[in-house]
Amino acid sequence: xxxxxxxxxxxxxxxxxxxLVGRYADRPGPTGDPRRVAEVLAxxxxxRAAVANLRxxxxxxxxxxxxxxxxxxxxxxxxxGVDLRDPLGAEREVDRLAERGFRAVRxxxxxxxxxxxxxxxxxxxxxxxxxxxxxxxxxxxxxxxxPLRGTTVVFLDTHFYHLGDFVVAAxxxxxxxxxxxxxxxxxxxxxxxxHLGVDRLLYGSRTPWYEAVVPRLRLARGNLTPTxxxxxxxxxxxxxxxxxx
Amino acid sequence: xxxxxHAHWGPWFxxxxxxxxxxxxxxxxxxxxxxxxxxxxxxVVYDVTAGNRAMAxxxxxxxxxxxxxxxxxxxxxxxxxxxRELLPTGRFVxxxxxxxxxxxxxxxxxxxxxxxxxxxxxxxxxxxTWDATPLELAQACVDIPGLRAVAGHMGANGWRHAxxxxxxxxxxxxxxxxSHTEAxxxxxxxxxxxxxxLLFGTDATLIDPAAAYGAVLAADLxxxxxxxxxxxxxxxxxxxDVTG
Numbered sequence: 219x220x221x222x223x224x225x226x227x228x229x230x231x232x233x234x235x236x237x238l239v240g241r242y243a244d245r246p247g248p249t250g251d252p253r254r255v256a257e258v259l260a261x262x263x264x265x266r267a268a269v270a271n272l273r274x275x276x277x278x279x280x281x282x283x284x285x286x287x288x289x290x291x292x293x294x295x296x297x298x299g300v301d302l303r304d305p306l307g308a309e310r311e312v313d314r315l316a317e318r319g320f321r322a323v324r325x326x327x328x329x330x331x332x333x334x335x336x337x338x339x340x341x342x343x344x345x346x347x348x349x350x351x352x353x354x355x356x357x358x359x360x361x362x363x364x365p366l367r368g369t370t371v372v373f374l375d376t377h378f379y380h381l382g383d384f385v386v387a388a389x390x391x392x393x394x395x396x397x398x399x400x401x402x403x404x405x406x407x408x409x410x411x412x413h414l415g416v417d418r419l420l421y422g423s424r425t426p427w428y429e430a431v432v433p434r435l436r437l438a439r440g441n442l443t444p445t446x447x448x449x450x451x452x453x454x455x456x457x458x459x460x461x462x463x
Numbered sequence: 464x465x466x467x468x469h470a471h472w473g474p475w476f477x478x479x480x481x482x483x484x485x486x487x488x489x490x491x492x493x494x495x496x497x498x499x500x501x502x503x504x505x506x507v508v509y510d511v512t513a514g515n516r517a518m519a520x521x522x523x524x525x526x527x528x529x530x531x532x533x534x535x536x537x538x539x540x541x542x543x544x545x546x547r548e549l550l551p552t553g554r555f556v557x558x559x560x561x562x563x564x565x566x567x568x569x570x571x572x573x574x575x576x577x578x579x580x581x582x583x584x585x586x587x588x589x590x591x592t593w594d595a596t597p598l599e600l601a602q603a604c605v606d607i608p609g610l611r612a613v614a615g616h617m618g619a620n621g622w623r624h625a626x627x628x629x630x631x632x633x634x635x636x637x638x639x640x641x642s643h644t645e646a647x648x649x650x651x652x653x654x655x656x657x658x659x660x661l662l663f664g665t666d667a668t669l670i671d672p673a674a675a676y677g678a679v680l681a682a683d684l685x686x687x688x689x690x691x692x693x694x695x696x697x698x699x700x701x702x703x704d705v706t707g
Contacts, residue, residue: 221689222465222495222707223680248646377642382478402642403479404490404671429644432677439493439673 228434231264232452233295233459235354236374236397236422240272240282242329248426252289255426259293262430264423266293266452268322268354268459274299275326279311287318295459297354298323302330305338309345316349321459325355327362328375334361343369352458363387363394370458371395372420378403385413395458397422398433398450407450408441416446420455464707466498466697467491467672469589469615469638469664472521472528473504473514481668484521484528491527494672496665497694499528500589500701502559504669506533515545522554529701531559531589536573537566539580546584556701557587557613562596569599578603582610587636587700589613589664594621597635601628604635611700613662616641622648629656636700638664640675650682653692661692662700 237259240250248254250272259267269289274282279301286296298315300308300323315323323346325339332338334357343366346353353371355362360383362373370393376384377400388394399422401407410419421437423430437447474482481490482504491499503521506514511533522530532555534542549555558581560567560574567574569590581588590600590612597614604610617625617637622645629635637660639649653661663679665672679692690707698705 219686219690221684221686222693223676223684223689225677225680378479379477385478400642402644402671402674403477404481404486404668405479406671409478425646427646429646429648429677429681431681432644432673435673435677435680436671439671 225431225435225438227438228263228431229437229447229451231421231434232266233455234259234264234267234423234425235372235420235455235459236399236424237267237269238272238424238427239269239286239289240276242272243276250426256293258426258430262423262425263434264425264430266295267425268295268297268455270297270299270324270354275301275329279307283311283315296320299326300342302327302332302336302338302342305341308338308342312342312345312349312351316351320351322352322354325353325357327355327357329356334365340365359384359387359396363391367391369393372397372458374399374422376400378406381406381409385410388414388418394418395420395454398436399424399428402432402436407436411442411446416442416449417454419450420458421451464694464705465494465496465663466500466694466703466705467496467665467667468500468613468662468697468701469640470499470501470667471504471507471669472501472518475504475669476508484524486668488525488527490667490672494676496672497527498705499667500531500556501528502531502533507559507561508564511535511538512541512545515549519549519552519554522552530555531557533559533561534577534581535565536560536571536577539573539576542577542580550584556703557589559589561591563591563593569596569603575603578610578612579607582607585609587611587613589615591615592617592621592625593619595624597621597625597628601632601635604632610634612636613638615664617652619643622652626652626655629660636660636662636696638662639678640664640666640670642670642674644674644678646681649678653682653684653688658688658691659696662697663692
């Protein structure tokens, strides 16, 4: 007897833009041990990941980012974190991250209970852009599009319910990109590809908190071409985060 | 064989083009889903009478769909008439109740009355559940003799409550569809409840089946249990004459 649920057609992921190590104090779930996260990524066919650290987001920014930097290697592209509750510290950290060679900074507005119109968000986004960092951000795209105008940004929480808002905002913002994690309606990926181009789509799993297989399945069983699938599964992320000098 | 016990036919109000029957069938084909038990979006979110009749007409065009007759707990007169007029088609095998669109929580008097009506017709009821509301549905099963209920979304974020609910009563089933696919959610539920209570539901064509299919896939169930989830439990609950 074999299982009716099979998936031998999943695409390899060459760069996942949404992976976390570290823990949340306010919820059950994994502890985010880097070795365990690496095992989950490997088991899900994810060859390389942009990894940020919840220690930086929730407790201590410099030591969290230093931990993340130490993970750098063939399978990990370190992503810095800042605390939007401390915009003065965040601007210092953005500069430090750029000096250390980080390519991206991740914002955690939901976890830090920071709203889109707080001055910190606009300030840190501008500072990151000036430092040449790509912004990866959580938060409701219908609100966070505004302070992130003019930046190169990947919205990590775009839900398909809000896809139309992302599309109309992104038409005027060539730097706006979205993770595929929550674009799990039957035509969301294809809608972005049609209205904005497939280069705006980046595979994101939020390993180890979400099932990494779901956005891979969506890519495998949708209507994008194999070339487009490869771009979403890592090519677009490499272009943004690891451009060839 | 895979049976989807939580499907919809018709358009949604988001930026998506999924309203055609052909879309239902194409999405089912993507995941090898043979049969989907389907409610009309029109009946769920707007006009229950018109939606149920539109669903009945659509069911005439595909033998891969079976119907949920949607009941709006605020319109039980409509429900009684729809049950009387549409059940004889033989294409409706259960009732759908959406507690949010009708602003009728499971514990509300009107939804309790709707569930009593459903139980009197000996039909399974797929009920939208969220957070702790599977516990309210379990209590309804205790209070209403013969009620057989499916906790739609198995409580979504409240899946731990769904486990407690399913273990509290022997006439409550769970299906996993949810656009937020928390790691390990279905595996944890499958390990904690009677294997006969697990169903496969997708919420298609609102949600792509990737979400539920991936959740089940990630649980890495033994083949015999996977088969129960895929179709055997649904066939038994809905009394369907199907074989794997």
